[in-house]
Amino acid sequence: MKKAVSVMVLVAVAALTIFCFGSVASAGEEIKMVGVITKIDIAGKDAKTATATLKDNKTEQLVVITVEDDLTLDKFKDHRIVEGDEIRCKYEVIDGKNVSKLFRKTAGC
């Protein structure tokens, strides 16, 4: 009986460990993509957040990215980044939102 309980406890601990670490891994995972901006939503010049919809070059799926960093927000506000620009993006899923960690135009001369 004791043996059975021990095995069950071990299995439970193992399952819990996998669950915990698994969750951490997916939450902290950075997803990379290159895509073209189809839409930018920003609420006024004092906005502290914005969303940009990118069409993934590989999958052609639309991905909505939440942008929170000041520099990129500035570029949205003064139109240095606009719809039609190709973007190299890295984001992380946080509370169901794709939060941008890198949002950079691909263009160079």
Next chain:
Amino acid sequence: MRGMLGILAGVVLLVASAAQGMAAVDHAEFVKGPFKSGSEVTKVCLECHEQQAADFMKTTHWTWAGTPNMVKGMEKSTKKYGKSNMINSFCTSIQGGKDGVVHESCGKCHAGYGWTRTDFDFTDKGKVDCLICHAQKGNYTRATVGCDIDKKSIDKKAMDLNVAAQSVGLPTRKNCGACHFFGGGGDAVKNAGLDSTLEKTKKSQDVHMGSKESGGQDMSCQTCHVTKNHKIGGASSMMAHYDTRVNCEQCHSGAKAPHQKAKNGALINKHLATVACQTCHIPFFAKGQATKMAWKWSDVGKNITAEEQFDKETYAKHKGTFVWGMNVKPVYAWNSGMVERYMVGDKVKDPTKPVVMMRPVGDIKDQKSKIYPYKLYKGDQPMDAKYKNLIIFQQYKSLWVDYDWDKACRLGAEGTGLPYSGKYQFVNTVAYIAAQHEVAPKEEALQCGECHMGGNRLDWKALGYKGDPMQKGGRFAKAAQKVAKK
């Protein structure tokens, strides 16, 4: 008495408003518009600022050339050198092609309108682009091709030329960065620690440019690059000419002398005759994003799959392969203030060894030299197999179109005055690019153990020492002993 006070107050007000300069003046009142071209804006600027345009036209931002007062062995030359007629190991040169065809692309960063061919009129004030340095709003943008404003941005409503014209003020980091963050053909490519992340950054990246909220100074470029009559202080590693130099002592001297509160201040100060401030205070560069550390032009046109390195691609078919570096530890070299520079037409003595495109001049015996930090940038590019000079090839409308090197070399030669033998070979190059930005918070400055007592950040023997000067003696030790004997 009252009259005197009134005059005095008036003078004080006048001086104060002059000191505030154009930053305090709302130009919306004077600059009405509507404007359809950059030149139309310049015409209005010239109504009050003709002298400023004349001053600006004497600077290298306009001429892209100056006497080579920074190049060892060419100090007395009266011929002018600069972006207009030099070669580097990035996008190489603006001369490649008949009648300067490349100007129409490279001219994106010329502060003028219309330098699309070699017959550009450098005496025409009406061609000065005031807005690229002074517009604060309206997303003023220059076109990638055509040496003009970006009319596509206006069509897309991404740029408002009227707003730009009315918003003029003292240049911000965004203004200077429009070109200088993108040196070498893209963001962060050329310079060591100078890229668009510095537009809005934190003290941890750069103590001078970091935001006030983060504890930084939020300084503009011209706080250090002191400007007089539109001549902007500073010297680029890749160029031949400077008007005035920038140095840390401009601010950090006298009452603001460094290390006064440091525990070992006196000991640290003994380093100052030999070690540049930047050496300890810029322990790493490219902290905001990766910079290009190597570029092999010889891989152009190949079917190489691009990989990612620090979120940047390692290959572009029209440019070749790249190596990127982030949080890069500099290399160190002596610098007396002069450079050794490969100039157009110079013969390559030994093609099996890397051609030095730029290297600081200095050594341990030269008492004026100090040890400075550098980005060591490597590459390869074509050399004429017969004449042994680096080739200026036509990339923009030739190599980038069909990847035909022979044709690109032949067409490029038409713009340079250099002969092309019909045979080319690739040679390796190296360039030492000064790390001058991204000054770290003092807590992150190099500590003794990083260089001394087994620390290996500095290669003492390569610098000419017998070993760690803490153990083997410094370069002034001998002189000090002689002084003691006397």
